[in-house]
Amino acid sequence: MTSTPAVTRDAEFEAWLQVRQPALHRTAWALTGNPHDAADLLQTALAKVYLSWERVREASSVDAYARRILINEHTSLWRRAFKRREHATYAVPETPVSDTYDDGRNQALWTFVQTLSPKQRAVVVLRYYEELSEAETAAALGVSVGTVKSQCSRALASLRERAPRSLSPEEYR
Incomplete structure (x- = not known):
């Protein structure tokens, strides 16, 4: 058959x-x-x-x-x-259900990520959560690599400005 x-x-x-x-x-x-x-x-x-x-x-x-x-x-x-x-x-x-290894900083950090514009949030999610390269992120979003770099830079600067230092991983303090 x-x-x-x-x-x-x-x-x-x-x-x-x-x-x-x-x-x-x-x-x-x-x-x-x-x-x-x-x-x-x-x-x-x-x-x-x-x-x-x-x-x-x-x-x-x-x-x-x-x-x-x-x-x-x-x-x-x-x-x-x-x-x-x-x-x-x-x-x-x-x-949401907490991750076993989450010390509470992840949820707090995602609260700040949610304040980003949809484009910046999409770049951050694809680059750091999905772990895509800049080129893969650019292809997924239909933008240039330069746009991914600038949106990512602005998003990270905004997060650094808004989020308390206690949310930063040890190696970035």
């Missing part, structure tokens, strides 16, 4: 998703700052990847395509939210 193209396509997508979903979810969480928005962002991105699977799987990097969709969707959501200007009347605590 031979498998149909749709079954093969679904199997390929599911195999890729099984391996990459945790990393993509972490990236979405780092971009949005909370697990609920991250899940929504990831679901939207994965739907777009699935719909483009025939074209995307032939490309050199499905991961880069998926990250690009995450970033574009996050930027679009941020712009729409900015235009709507909805303001919560109360704060709902968003407490």
Whole structure:
């Protein structure tokens, strides 16, 4: 019995998703700052990847395509939210599960990362969280390497200015 193209396509997508979903979810969480928005962002991105699977799987990097969709969707959501200007009347605590090795500085630092502009946050997430090179980050964002360098420099300067020194790793004090 031979498998149909749709079954093969679904199997390929599911195999890729099984391996990459945790990393993509972490990236979405780092971009949005909370697990609920991250899940929504990831679901939207994965739907777009699935719909483009025939074209995307032939490309050199499905991961880069998926990250690009995450970033574009996050930027679009941020712009729409900015235009709507909805303001919560109360704060709902968003407490992610702490990492066993987290001494409390990581969550505090991410609070400051969330204050960066969406472009700067995307650069910081891709460079330092996803550990992409400057060239890979530039390709993922569709900008030049120089733009990545300048956005990263401005973001780090902003973080250094806003964040207390107690959040800096020992080797940078």
